[in-house]
Amino acid sequence: MKNRLKVQRAIHELTQADLAEKIGVTRQSINAIEKGKYVHSTVLALKIAKLFNESVENIFTLEDKD
Amino acid sequence: METNYLLPNKFKKLGWVLFGLGLIGGIFIYATIGLTDKFLKVKVLSVYDNQLFGDSSFFKIVENGIFDELVSVFIIVGGFLVGFTKEKIEDEFIYKLRKDSLVWVLIVNYSILLVAILFVYDMTFLHILFFNMFTTLVFFVIRFSVLKYKYLSHEE
Numbered sequence: 001m002k003n004r005l006k007v008q009r010a011i012h013e014l015t016q017a018d019l020a021e022k023i024g025v026t027r028q029s030i031n032a033i034e035k036g037k038y039v040h041s042t043v044l045a046l047k048i049a050k051l052f053n054e055s056v057e058n059i060f061t062l063e064d065k066d
Numbered sequence: 067m068e069t070n071y072l073l074p075n076k077f078k079k080l081g082w083v084l085f086g087l088g089l090i091g092g093i094f095i096y097a098t099i100g101l102t103d104k105f106l107k108v109k110v111l112s113v114y115d116n117q118l119f120g121d122s123s124f125f126k127i128v129e130n131g132i133f134d135e136l137v138s139v140f141i142i143v144g145g146f147l148v149g150f151t152k153e154k155i156e157d158e159f160i161y162k163l164r165k166d167s168l169v170w171v172l173i174v175n176y177s178i179l180l181v182a183i184l185f186v187y188d189m190t191f192l193h194i195l196f197f198n199m200f201t202t203l204v205f206f207v208i209r210f211s212v213l214k215y216k217y218l219s220h221e222e
Contacts (some may be wrong), residue, residue, distance in 0.1 A: 016219060020155075027215035029159035041158050064110075 003060045007036050008052045023047045075153045081147025085207065088140030092200070095134055105133040145203035149210060161215070167210040175202045
């Protein structure tokens with residue numbers, strides 16, 4: 001799964017720590033998600049999308065290998 | 067993240083203290099073989115004792131230096147408190163790291179034991195067994211801490 005989390009963060013001028021705090025997760029989570037090392041839960045995807053006011057598909061997309 | 071087996075975060079500090087004291091005590095016991103048996107001699111309940119040259123007994127009060135028992139309890143209780151208390155922020159990723167650490171430690175610990183069973187004999191093997199009582203927890207705590215640190219980015 002690919003994500004545009006880093007881009008969205010840049011648009012909203014948020015650091016990883018800011019984003020983590022806003023959605024109530026650890027900085028480790030955001031870091032791992034951005035590096036593509038962790039596929040998070042649907043709940044977290046929805047929370048992130050809601051925060052950025054985007055649809056989930058605009059931030060997270062499937063890759064060929066998925 | 068909903069978990070039903072994690073204690074509140076406030077117990078983590080206590081866990082580190084017990085764990086640290088236990089490990090130091092353990093090293094002390096190992097470095098001064100026999101000496102600590104003379105410490106803290108108290109009467110204890112021995113549920114079952116099978117003497118090598120003698121009768122076996124059930125539920126007997128015996129005198130025993132409890133230093134090693136205390137050290138073992140400290141390491142086990144401390145290790146559990148460190149590994150199984152909530153983080154300050156407990157989320158699904160931390161939960162995954164904890165589970166990954168448990169799987170990792172089970173594989174690593176038993177791999178080491180397997181090698182020891184095949185290639186280490188006599189008293190040396192007993193020493194390995196002695197360590198093996200605690201390495202599961204010790205390796206788990208180390209692995210979990212390393213993983214948490216590894217994913218803590220320092221960018222920005």
